[in-house]
Structure formats: C-alpha cells, structure tokens
Amino acid sequence: MTVPSRATTPALLQVDAILSRLTGRQALEEVCRFLRHSFSHYPWVGIYRVAGTDLVLDAWDGPRATEHTRIPIARGICGQAVRENRSVVVDDVRSDPNYLACFLETRAEIVVPIHHEGQVVGEIDIDGTTVRAFDASDRGFLESVAVKLGAAVERSGSELPLG
Numbered sequence: 748m749t750v751p752s753r754a755t756t757p758a759l760l761q762v763d764a765i766l767s768r769l770t771g772r773q774a775l776e777e778v779c780r781f782l783r784h785s786f787s788h789y790p791w792v793g794i795y796r797v798a799g800t801d802l803v804l805d806a807w808d809g810p811r812a813t814e815h816t817r818i819p820i821a822r823g824i825c826g827q828a829v830r831e832n833r834s835v836v837v838d839d840v841r842s843d844p845n846y847l848a849c850f851l852e853t854r855a856e857i858v859v860p861i862h863h864e865g866q867v868v869g870e871i872d873i874d875g876t877t878v879r880a881f882d883a884s885d886r887g888f889l890e891s892v893a894v895k896l897g898a899a900v901e902r903s904g905s906e907l908p909l910g
C-alpha cells in the first residue's frame with residue numbers, strides 16, 4: 748500500500764498542529780491516533796523511546812495492547828532500527844528471524860528512528876496486516892513525521908516523551 752502524495756502535506760501539517768497544541772505523552776498518543784485513523788494500512792502505531800539499553804513504549808494506538816512494552820535494543824526489528832540507525836521495512840515478518848511477534852495478524856512492519864542531536868532517541872513502529880504493506884512512500888512520509896517529532900523534542904528541551 749502507499750501514502751498518496753496528495754495526502755502527505757496535509758498529514759504533516761496535522762502532525763505540526765498536534766505537536767504545537769500538546770506536549771508529553773499526550774502529544775505522542777495523539778500522533779499515533781492520528782496516523783492510525785488517517786491511513787487504513789496503519790492498524791497499530793506505536794512510539795518507543797530509547798532508555799539506556801532498552802526501548803520503552805511511550806504511546807500507541809490500535810485494537811490491542813502489546814506485551815512488548817520494553818524491548819532490549821539487542822532484539823527485534825525495533826532494536827535493529829536503533830542498532831543500524833535506519834528505517835527498517837519488513838515485507839513479511841514470517842520470514843524475518845529478527846521479528847518479535849506481537850499480534851497474530853501482523854504480516855509486515857515498518858520502524859523509523861527519531862533523532863535528536865544526532866542520536867536515535869526513539870522510533871515510530873507500525874504493524875501492518877498484509878504482506879508488503881509498506882513501501883517507499885510510507886518510509887518517506889514516516890521519516891518526515893519522525894523529523895517533526897525530533898524537532899519537538901528539541902523545542903521541549905528534553906528527551907521523549909516531549910514536554
């Protein structure tokens with residue numbers, strides 16, 4: 748699936764609006780909610796924060812909670828995105844030995860790092876329910892969202908969660 752280019756600019760403006768209106772965990776939760784409800788191929792959206800050697804789930808929106816609220820950076824696709832400091836797109840989680848299972852229906856996953864002062868401070872994690880759910884348009888769009896989250900961290904003068 749894809750993020751149509753006509754949807755990108757309005758969606759990024761919405762993210763700006765959320766981040767200027769809210770701070771802290773509320774801002775992150777609202778960004779997750781907004782992304783999930785704007786794009787039907789984003790059924791579960793989470794934001795993890797880097798905390799020492801772990802990733803900690805700060806905010807999420809989806810039909811169910813995940814048991815993976817703390818993931819060692821050494822593990823999972825979530826950890827891989829931090830270790831390799833890059834966005835990771837997995838077309839079919841069933842053929843990725845790194846994958847930590849959360850939901851039975853997950854088939855694809857995209858994880859996009861959030862940077863602050865040159866360091867990875869967190870990441871956006873989206874689980875999709877179809878093989879190859881995410882393409883380059885998703886990566887480009889979510890990397891722009893991540894830049895906005897990084898800028899909000901900068902403005903708030905703290906680490907994730909903002910505020």
Ligand code: SME
Nearest residue numbers: 813823824825846847849
């Ligand atoms: N699948 C992830 C774990 C987090 S859940 O998808 C919410 C991973 O492999 O790191």
